[in-house]
Amino acid sequence: MAVANTWYMHQAASNPDVGIIGCEPYINGVATLLGKIRKAGVTNLAVHPGDARDMMDVLPEGSIERAFLLYPDPWPKKRHHRRRFVTPEHLDPLAKCLKSGAIFRVATDIPDYVRQTMEQMMNRDDFEWLAEGPEDWRKPWSDWISTRYEQKALREGRTPHYMTFRKL
Numbered sequence: 001m002a003v004a005n006t007w008y009m010h011q012a013a014s015n016p017d018v019g020i021i022g023c024e025p026y027i028n029g030v031a032t033l034l035g036k037i038r039k040a041g042v043t044n045l046a047v048h049p050g051d052a053r054d055m056m057d058v059l060p061e062g063s064i065e066r067a068f069l070l071y072p073d074p075w076p077k078k079r080h081h082r083r084r085f086v087t088p089e090h091l092d093p094l095a096k097c098l099k100s101g102a103i104f105r106v107a108t109d110i111p112d113y114v115r116q117t118m119e120q121m122m123n124r125d126d127f128e129w130l131a132e133g134p135e136d137w138r139k140p141w142s143d144w145i146s147t148r149y150e151q152k153a154l155r156e157g158r159t160p161h162y163m164t165f166r167k168l
């Protein structure tokens, strides 16, 4: 979710048999991505130019095999934490459209976002956290390609964290 154009194009090219939906309300980002999709002739990548929540509301139950939340807006002020994606308001509809065994990946450079993600996800009985040791959240996934925001975070000295959950 959210435009990271190179990331999307890489995902589409690496998984030609998989249908991918990107969600991004920032219209300039969508316009750039649509141009790249057309130029490259990519046919397995669709873009919803709006809130990811709207998409989850209309997707059939159990229809999604993977979901990616990559460097979501941090909403740093405490009173805004409830606007973060990792709240039941978003996680409940996400859980509904993920099929059993589906993978939900979260990447963030914000320690308090890690805290809230873990707090929320560990409180749920419909996901399990797939981590066996520190390497699992310190190292990116083996098929990972960095996003624009991750590059910015690294340049500015922040540490990425990678969390993987399985839908039960």
Ligand SMILES: C[S@@+](CC[C@H](N)C(=O)[O-])C[C@H]1O[C@@H](n2cnc3c(N)ncnc32)[C@H](O)[C@@H]1O
Pocket (backbone or CB within 6 Å): 001, 002, 003, 004, 023, 024, 025, 026, 029, 050, 051, 052, 053, 070, 071, 072, 073, 074, 147, 148, 149, 150
């Ligand atoms: C910090 S940026 C990260 C962008 C990209 N994922 C990356 O790693 O480079 C957060 C992005 O989330 C998008 N966004 C915010 N709220 C959203 C929502 N409800 N649904 C989909 N995208 C959203 C923003 O427009 C912005 O592009």
